[in-house]
Amino acid sequence: MRHNPPSRDTRNPRSIRGKHMNKAELIEVLAKQHTLSKAEAARILATVLDTVVATVKKGGAVTLPGFGSFKQHARAARNGVNPGTGDKIKIAAVKLPKFTPGTAFKAAVDPKAAARKAAKAAGAAPVKVAAKKAAKTAAKPAARKSGKTGG
Numbered sequence: 001m002r003h004n005p006p007s008r009d010t011r012n013p014r015s016i017r018g019k020h021m022n023k024a025e026l027i028e029v030l031a032k033q034h035t036l037s038k039a040e041a042a043r044i045l046a047t048v049l050d051t052v053v054a055t056v057k058k059g060g061a062v063t064l065p066g067f068g069s070f071k072q073h074a075r076a077a078r079n080g081v082n083p084g085t086g087d088k089i090k091i092a093a094v095k096l097p098k099f100t101p102g103t104a105f106k107a108a109v110d111p112k113a114a115a116r117k118a119a120k121a122a123g124a125a126p127v128k129v130a131a132k133k134a135a136k137t138a139a140k141p142a143a144r145k146s147g148k149t150g151g
C-alpha cells in the first residue's frame with residue numbers, strides 16, 4: 001500500500017496542511033502577500049539567499065533581528081574511529097554554515113518555553129540580589145566579632 005503525503009490547500013498558501021514548505025510554495029506566498037508575479041518573488045528570494053550564502057562563505061555573519069543569525073562555524077580536525085573496522089582515522093577540519101534562531105523565533109515556535117524562560121529570568125534576578133544582600137549582612141557582624149576578639 002502506498003502512502004500519499006498530506007495535501008496542501010493551494011488556494012490559500014498560508015494554510016499548510018503538511019509539515020514542509022518547499023521553495024515554490026514560499027515563492028507563491030511572497031507573490032500573493034506582496035502582489036508580485038511569481039517570477040519577481042522568485043528573483044527576490046534568490047537574491048536574499050545568494051546574499052546570505054555569499055556573506056557567510058566570506059566568513060561574515062548575517063543577522064536578522066528576531067529571526068536569527070547565519071554564521072560560518074569552523075570544526076577543527078580530529079581523530080575518529082571507523083565503526084566497521086575499528087581503525088583510527090583522521091577527520092579533516094571543515095567550515096560549516098550555522099544558523100542560530102533569535103528569541104522571537106524561538107518564542108513563536110514554543111511560546112510555553114519562552115514564558116518559562118521569562119518567568120525564570122524575572123524570578124531569578126531578585127532572588128540573587130536578595131541572597132547577596134543577606135550574605136553581606138550576615139558577614140558584617142561576624143567580621144566585627146572576630147575583629148573584637150582578636151584585639
